[in-house]
Amino acid sequence: MTVNFQYVGVDVSETLSSFTEEKLKKLFNKYEFIISATVYFKQDENKHDTGKICNIELSLPGPRIFATSTERNFEVSVRETISDLERQLEKRKEVFKTH
DSSP, X not given: OEEEEEXXXXXXXXXXXXXXXXXXXXXXXXXXXXXXXXXXXXXXXXXXXXXXXXXXXXXXXXXXXXEEEEESSHHXXXXXXXXXXXXXXXXXXXXXXXX
């Protein structure tokens, strides 16, 4: 499991990285075809109170899967993004089963 973290205009946080990695580990275990993940944490300059952005891009066979969310804090943003990814992965898994 390879996870790359990018902090864009935000201070690097080990606790946030470990929290995200723990959540992603569940996806990696459930969907064994995932190769790697790239996580971007950004702060929206215009919305200081709700502008915590989390982008996650998953590398897997076929097109990459991408999800993003903007919330009040990064932890909620990570949870929202991962739930969006899980929906996309379910659809991708169905495609794999039909072949």
